[in-house]
Amino acid sequence: MHIPGHLAVALAEHRLLTRFGPDKQLPLRPLLLASYFPDVVDKTIGYVFHLMPNGRHFAHNIFALFGLSLAVTLMWGSAAGRAWFMGYLGHLLADDVRQVPWFFPVKAYHFYPGKLKFKLKQLAREMIFLAIVLLIYRLEPG
Numbered sequence: 001m002h003i004p005g006h007l008a009v010a011l012a013e014h015r016l017l018t019r020f021g022p023d024k025q026l027p028l029r030p031l032l033l034a035s036y037f038p039d040v041v042d043k044t045i046g047y048v049f050h051l052m053p054n055g056r057h058f059a060h061n062i063f064a065l066f067g068l069s070l071a072v073t074l075m076w077g078s079a080a081g082r083a084w085f086m087g088y089l090g091h092l093l094a095d096d097v098r099q100v101p102w103f104f105p106v107k108a109y110h111f112y113p114g115k116l117k118f119k120l121k122q123l124a125r126e127m128i129f130l131a132i133v134l135l136i137y138r139l140e141p142g
Contacts, residue, residue: 001094001095001122001126002118002119002122002123002126003036003039004123004126004127004129005094005122005125005126005129005130006035006036006039006090006091006094007032007035007036007130008126008129008130008133008134009035009090009091009094010031010034010035010087010090010091011032011130011133011134011137012133013031013086013087013090014026014028014031014032014083014137015133015136015137015140017086019140023079023082025079026079026082026083026086027079027080027083028083029083030072030076030080030081030083030087031083031084031086031087032087033084033087034068034072034083034084034085034086034087034088034091035087035088035090035091036091037087037088037091038056038059038060038064038088038091039055039059039091041058041059042055042056042057042058042059042060043055043116045057045058046114046116047115047116052111053111053112053113053114054111054112054113054114055114055116056099056100056101056111057101057104057109057111058104060092060100060101060104061100061101061102061103061105062102062103063103063104063106064088065085065088065089065092066085068084068088069081069084069085069088072084
């Protein structure tokens with residue numbers, strides 16, 4: 001999934017959680033930041049610095065999810081930590097879950113070489129999805 005799709009998922013999560021969930025005051029900013037944080041970290045390590053063969057490794061696992069959520073909670077409070085957790089979890093679940101190394105580095109994974117590429121049809125679908133979510137987000141009172 002590309003960034004527009006991850007942002008759309010995060011905005012949809014925020015709307016659903018604040019509208020129907022127990023946490024009506026879930027902050028949006030940490031949720032949005034967490035929604036693309038794993039790709040910023042892993043794609044930079046893999047595709048910019050070439051330290052890993054692809055863009056899913058260090059930040060695409062449950063240890064990063066829980067560890068970073070705890071760090072955000074300790075630094076900025078429980079509401080920010082919950083929002084970070086939900087945005088991060090949404091990112092991992094929106095990726096192809098069969099390609100997420102959930103237990104790295106405890107479990108060994110074979111990381112197949114990859115290239116940073118944008119699939120235009122997928123990007124177009126995600127842009128439409130994001131536009132629809134933004135429209136709903138704007139029209140639906142929070």
